[in-house]
Structures are given as C-alpha cells and as structure tokens.
Amino acid sequence: MIRSLALLTAALPLLASTVPASAAAPAAPHVPAGVAAGYAVFDRQTGRLTAHRDAHRRFRSASVVKIMIAIDYLESHPKVPARDLALLKVMLRVSDDDAASAFWDRGGKGRIIERTARKLGLTDTAPPPADKPGFWGYTSLSALDTVRVYRYLLDRAEPRVSDLILGHLRRAGQCGSDGFDQYFGIPRGVARPWAVKQGWSGYGLRPPVRCRPSSPAAPGSLGFLEAPGSQPVPVPQTPPTLGEEGPSSPANGDHQARKGG
Numbered sequence: 001m002i003r004s005l006a007l008l009t010a011a012l013p014l015l016a017s018t019v020p021a022s023a024a025a026p027a028a029p030h031v032p033a034g035v036a037a038g039y040a041v042f043d044r045q046t047g048r049l050t051a052h053r054d055a056h057r058r059f060r061s062a063s064v065v066k067i068m069i070a071i072d073y074l075e076s077h078p079k080v081p082a083r084d085l086a087l088l089k090v091m092l093r094v095s096d097d098d099a100a101s102a103f104w105d106r107g108g109k110g111r112i113i114e115r116t117a118r119k120l121g122l123t124d125t126a127p128p129p130a131d132k133p134g135f136w137g138y139t140s141l142s143a144l145d146t147v148r149v150y151r152y153l154l155d156r157a158e159p160r161v162s163d164l165i166l167g168h169l170r171r172a173g174q175c176g177s178d179g180f181d182q183y184f185g186i187p188r189g190v191a192r193p194w195a196v197k198q199g200w201s202g203y204g205l206r207p208p209v210r211c212r213p214s215s216p217a218a219p220g221s222l223g224f225l226e227a228p229g230s231q232p233v234p235v236p237q238t239p240p241t242l243g244e245e246g247p248s249s250p251a252n253g254d255h256q257a258r259k260g261g
Contacts, residue, residue: 040143055144056124062199063095065139068116069103074161092168096177104136113139120152169195175211
C-alpha cells in the first residue's frame with residue numbers, strides 16, 4: 001500500500017539576506033519508504049524553481065481543489081450574494097465539503113477544472129474520472145500546478161478575487177467543519193503570518209478524536225508563508241493528498257469520495 005503525498009515548498013525572499021553565499025545547499029527532503037512524493041520549490045525573488053521532485057506527478061487533489069472552485073466562481077460572478085459569500089468563507093476557512101459541493105454542482109462539475117486549468121496554464125491538472133463526475137476530491141493535480149495556482153493568486157488575479165481567497169486562507173480555523181484538525185504542516189511549524197489550504201483523503205468521514213483548539217495535529221498541508229515587512233511570499237508547502245491513491249483507495253460512498261478535508 002502506497003501513501004501519496006504531494007509536497008510543495010516555497011523559498012522566503014528574506015533568506016537571501018540572512019544565509020551566507022558560501023552556505024551549503026540543504027539536503028533534499030527525505031521521503032520515507034512506501035510514500036509517493038512530489039514537491040516543487042519556487043523562489044519568487046529569482047522567478048525560478050530552486051528544487052523539485054516528480055513535480056509533474058499527478059496526485060488526488062482532495063480539498064486543495066477548493067481554491068480552484070473559488071477562483072472559477074468569483075471570476076464568473078462579478079456580484080456575489082451574501083449567501084455565497086458565507087459558503088466561500090466556510091469552504092476556505094474550515095474546508096466545508098457541503099459548500100464545495102454546492103459550487104461544484106452549480107459550476108458544471110468537471111468543467112470548473114477545465115476552465116481554470118486552461119486560464120491558469122495548468123498542464124497536469126484534470127477533472128475527476130468520467131464515471132465519478134460529482135467527486136471533486138478526485139481532481140488530479142501536480143506539485144508544479146499547485147505552485148502555478150498560488151502564483152496566479154499572488155501575481156495575476158484581480159484583487160477582488162485574490163483578496164477574498166487569500167484573506168480566508170490567512171484565517172483558516174484549526175478545526176475543519178468535519179472535526180479534523182487542520183493545523184498541520186505550516187500552522188504547526190511556523191509562526192504567523194501564513195495562509196493555508198489543507199487537504200486530506202482516505203481517513204474516513206470523521207476523525208477518531210474530534211478536533212479541539214490547540215489539540216495535536218495530523219500530517220500534511222498546503223499554503224504559503226509571509227515574511228514580516230515583505231510582500232506575501234510564495235506559497236505552497238504541503239499540498240495534501242495524504243490518502244490512499246489508486247485502486248486500493250478506500251471507497252466510503254459519494255460523500256467520502258467528494259470530500260478531501
């Protein structure tokens with residue numbers, strides 16, 4: 001059984017002034033046996049990828065796709081009613097699955113992914129399989145495409161789109177609406193300010209122990225860091241697809257397949 005983990009990291013611009021030029025390059029991240037991992041490190045100061053591993057490998061998106069759902073909805077709705085603003089808030093801050101499903105169904109399901117991939121230049125992203133059109137969590141994407149999504153939000157999206165999405169990700173709650181602890185990865189290891197969108201798949205409908213604020217966190221995450229006094233810094237640290245992938249994945253019905261944390 002192979003666990004799939006899509007891992008992204010982003011370099012902080014401030015590091016350039018604090019690390020001596022002669023300092024040795026950090027060793028590549030250790031990938032445990034039995035884990036399929038992909039990562040991409042993008043430095044916004046230089047505009048280059050500084051490290052990568054299987055950057056084009058496709059992983060199940062789980063709830064990372066909720067960012068793409070939000071982009072597509074906001075860019076096709078110049079005026080957003082209060083009810084939908086509330087749905088966007090819980091979808092992005094506490095990863096609410098029902099909110100995501102509402103936008104998914106209204107937006108044409110997989111056509112959301114096709115439109116967004118085309119506009120953002122995503123080369124490894126694809127809608128869920130044809131026999132599972134309602135399972136938004138089965139959208140596939142790569143580490144590199146996740147970097148591209150965040151670069152779009154940080155550099156190209158209209159302020160009304162980027163400000164709303166990143167504003168909610170900066171205020172991500174510790175406990176997801178389904179009771180899973182969202183404070184893993186960046187929130188667990190780095191002091192604010194940061195912005196994250198977590199995602200997980202294959203862990204069941206409910207956690208063994210329901211999340212409470214400041215409770216221990218589980219593994220995996222996706223977001224970006226902000227250096228004090230600087231522009232928002234590139235993003236991605238652990239894009240989630242921490243779940244079974246492929247034919248051996250657990251199938252717990254429509255809700256479980258649609259959700260992704």
